[in-house]
Amino acid sequence: MSNKKEHSVYISNKNNCLFTEQFDSWERFDWNEDMPPYFKRLNEINDDRSFVILACSVMEYQIDRFLKTFIPKPEIIINDNANLNNKILIIQAFNLIPPHFVQIMNTIRNIRNDFAHNLNIDSFSDSNKSEKLPKHIKEMERLWEKFKNDMCYWNKGESLRLMYKDIWRVCVEGLRVYESNVRLFRQETEKVEFIEHLQKLSTELADKREKDEQEAVLKIYMPWRK
Numbered sequence: 138m139s140n141k142k143e144h145s146v147y148i149s150n151k152n153n154c155l156f157t158e159q160f161d162s163w164e165r166f167d168w169n170e171d172m173p174p175y176f177k178r179l180n181e182i183n184d185d186r187s188f189v190i191l192a193c194s195v196m197e198y199q200i201d202r203f204l205k206t207f208i209p210k211p212e213i214i215i216n217d218n219a220n221l222n223n224k225i226l227i228i229q230a231f232n233l234i235p236p237h238f239v240q241i242m243n244t245i246r247n248i249r250n251d252f253a254h255n256l257n258i259d260s261f262s263d264s265n266k267s268e269k270l271p272k273h274i275k276e277m278e279r280l281w282e283k284f285k286n287d288m289c290y291w292n293k294g295e296s297l298r299l300m301y302k303d304i305w306r307v308c309v310e311g312l313r314v315y316e317s318n319v320r321l322f323r324q325e326t327e328k329v330e331f332i333e334h335l336q337k338l339s340t341e342l343a344d345k346r347e348k349d350e351q352e353a354v355l356k357i358y359m360p361w362r363k
Contacts (some may be wrong), residue, residue, distance in 0.1 A: 146284040149235030193249035304323035
């Protein structure tokens with residue numbers, strides 16, 4: 138999942154976000170402890186509507202996990218009053234991980250809403266019965282094509298459900314692997330030593346600011362002074 142490829146979904150360009158790639162695995166990866174049952178349930182579903190809705194629910198579960206990793210009091214945000222859109226906006230606002238994950242999350246959410254709120258849509262082949270679904274499918278296709286090196290389910294001519302599964306899989310995997318980055322970041326920034334370092338740094342910066350201001354005043358009133 139951390140393999141560096143051109144246009145890999147798991148990495149980002151520098152300055153796009155705080156963490157542009159996954160750290161070395163400093164903690165035990167627990168993917169196999171909770172995700173296989175969800176994959177099994179999804180693999181047993183035969184209709185697009187049920188598949189899309191369950192997959193999006195699993196993504197929201199992973200989003201909740203991710204938010205709990207770095208928010209000190211997650212219960213304020215992750216509760217019955219919070220909706221998926223707001224949770225995605227929080228991830229976008231903090232800009233911790235590659236921004237294309239937000240694009241994928243929103244695409245998954247939008248397609249889920251198309252199926253959940255339109256009784257005329259039972260499968261991706263019903264997209265002509267929806268005003269919004271064709272546009273969301275095009276966005277899904279764009280994301281799949283951009284990160285196709287990391288995709289493994291869909292092939293040309295097959296059901297779009299597999300394409301949806303592809304972008305869903307890399308999304309939940311990406312959120313899971315970046316948990317380690319965020320957890321380590323939070324651990325280190327909450328240490329007393331880190332706070333003391335910031336206090337020392339602020340003192341040094343304040344001293345420098347005062348010195349620079351004094352020099353600026355002297356240059357105005359004593360321009361001959363070097």
